[in-house]
Amino acid sequence: MNLKHLIDGIDIISYKGSLDKEILEITYDSRKCSKNCIYIARKGFQVDGHDYIPSAIKNGAICIICEKEIPILKEGITYIQVKDSKIAQAELAIRFYDHPSEKLKMIGITGTNGKTSISFLIGNILRQWGKKTGTIGTIGNYIGNSFYKANNTTPEAIDLQKFLSEMVKQKVDYGIMEVSSHSLALNRVRGVKYAIGIFTNLSQDHLDFHKTYEDYFQAKAKLFDMTYKANIINGDDPYGERLLRKLKDKEKVPTYSYGIKNNNCDFLAKDIQITHKGVSFILEGENLQEDFSIGIPGIFSVYNAMTAIIVALLEKVPISIIKEALEKTPAVPGRFEVINTHTPYSVIIDYAHTPDGLENVLKTIRSFAKNRIISVFGCGGNRDKTKRPIMGEIGGTYSDLCILTSDNPRNEDPLTIIQDILPGIQKTNCPYQVIENRKEAIKRALEMAQKDDVILIAGKGHETYQILKDKTISFDEKKIVKELLEQA
Known part of the structure; x- marks a missing residue:
């Protein structure tokens, strides 16, 4: 597709180089640049795509779309400065893939x-x-x-x-x-x-x-x-x-x-x-x-x-x-999903990771639970901290026992996140335990469960991984529950 046609109507501040070029691909990832490619440099929350322009050119980009004024790094490259790279990216993509x-x-x-x-x-x-x-x-x-x-x-x-x-x-x-x-x-x-x-x-x-x-x-x-x-x-x-x-x-x-x-x-x-x-x-x-x-x-x-x-x-x-x-309609993966455990108690996995979501799920369980509700949950790291005590209070209000654990801590200390949850649960006087290791927390809930109890494992739902500070590990809660029960 011709570059001149692609950029028609985009809010351009200035450009250097020829617009008469055939474009075969567009990308925002310099590592995915190839021959006759447009590279779109965007300012992110953690990295700035403008820093990767040399890499993009090396990998085959013939046109750079950016928000900053860029010096000519290589002859034959077209540089197009725009007001907003994210808007330009959306408009380019629509044209490139033909609406x-x-x-x-x-x-x-x-x-x-x-x-x-x-x-x-x-x-x-x-x-x-x-x-x-x-x-x-x-x-x-x-x-x-x-x-x-x-x-x-x-x-x-x-x-x-x-x-x-x-x-x-x-x-x-x-x-x-x-x-x-x-x-x-x-x-x-x-x-x-x-x-x-x-x-x-x-x-x-x-x-x-x-x-x-x-x-x-x-x-x-x-x-x-x-x-x-x-x-x-x-x-x-x-x-x-x-x-x-x-x-x-x-x-x-x-x-x-x-x-x-x-x-x-x-x-x-x-x-x-x-x-x-x-x-x-x-x-x-x-x-x-x-x-x-x-x-x-x-x-x-x-x-x-x-x-x-x-x-x-x-x-x-x-x-x-x-x-x-x-x-x-079958159960939606990780949305109020009842796990077939062949136990006298029930295990439900749900993605509830907001105050409203957790309250809705716990209220539903309370409406039919014949015995205790044991809730296993935490809060994600590098996310809204203000909801953490609220989640704790909701868990304590509707559960008979809470096990506070790690969710996806990302770059935060899991125990610090749990400390943020504690004031909420302590307001309710609900018994609770802190077990930072999520697998151990699930194991503890299974060990404690009695006839007609309902265990809710909340927060991750369909996710089959856990995001830690320096790595992402495999963590499929359905498989983990099954493995723990087989080992019991």
């Missing part, structure tokens, strides 16, 4: 909790309907049944557009995306065309990045400037109500609200029945009154199912197919 989101029906899901589960539910319904789906999210990326490893909930702009292009090549009908607040704030999804946008909720998370709830909310709200068919908003959530008012003022696309408590919502769940086996409810809306059920317990499952149902209804999926798909 793939416009050739798919994209569904974007944003919110603190529920994104992964909702994406799975929507995908199951659409596949039951005979459509081919592609999914991008926390657990990984899928095209049909093929799995592609992911490093972020929402990929970098170039990786995202490349993957969407692959969806187009493989004749995918629907692209289902978890859209993180980071990706919205950092312009990773800039220019993506979403048919439907979904807002689940907003609670404390990522304040290390966004600093305030207001910034966090405004980042999430950006998604709804990118939709063209419909918006679906949780009307029970205070920030959802605020978003509804904002979207109503714009009257850009039809917006539908859903809820359990707010009678002004377009769709309401009523006659909710929750057991340890799942939930059932009646969904009411305009010209609609239907009963649905799903084999995943918890009030959060009602919200997740409602969202997926509304998407399906907007896409004209027959109700009989929606019901069948929901009833056949």
Whole structure:
């Protein structure tokens, strides 16, 4: 593709060198540069891509896009200075991969909790309907049944557009995306065309990045400037109500609200029945009154199912197919996943790593637990520290025993993180133990468990690794539970 065509419309400050060049690849990683490649130098939080320009040129880059004014390092190289490299990267990627989101029906899901589960539910319904789906999210990326490893909930702009292009090549009908607040704030999804946008909720998370709830909310709200068919908003959530008012003022696309408590919502769940086996409810809306059920317990499952149902209804999926798909939905990996332990007690693994997420899961367990709840959890390092005592208080409030342990400590001392959690749990007078080694903490919970107890292992869910200060180690909690039980 010709460089002049690629950069058309990009906010350029200045350039040096020829624009008449054929470009074969674009990248933000100097190590991945190859012949006839554009290298995009970006300022990161820990490293500055401008420092790697010489390496990029050595590896074959013939064009450098950057924010700083760069001296000519080698003749024949084109240097293009832009105001914002991340925005330029997104716009270049869309052109280079030929606007793939416009050739798919994209569904974007944003919110603190529920994104992964909702994406799975929507995908199951659409596949039951005979459509081919592609999914991008926390657990990984899928095209049909093929799995592609992911490093972020929402990929970098170039990786995202490349993957969407692959969806187009493989004749995918629907692209289902978890859209993180980071990706919205950092312009990773800039220019993506979403048919439907979904807002689940907003609670404390990522304040290390966004600093305030207001910034966090405004980042999430950006998604709804990118939709063209419909918006679906949780009307029970205070920030959802605020978003509804904002979207109503714009009257850009039809917006539908859903809820359990707010009678002004377009769709309401009523006659909710929750057991340890799942939930059932009646969904009411305009010209609609239907009963649905799903084999995943918890009030959060009602919200997740409602969202997926509304998407399906907007896409004209027959109700009989929606019901069948929901009833056949398997457990989402690491989301309230009950492990088959063949023990007189139960073990549940869940990704809950926010105060709201942990509270929802523990409340659900409390609703059916016949004996004690033993919670094993910690908090991630290099992340929002203010949520740590809150997590401790929630764990202590809804558990009978807590074992505080390491999560993904990253560059922080695991025991320092635990010390931040302790004030919260100490307020509740709930018995607790501190076992920094996560495997040993899980082992201790299994050793202590009695008949009809429920052990919750929270925080990592689907993750099969643990991020330590100087390395990442294999850590699959499902396998670890099985191994510990076999050794007992």
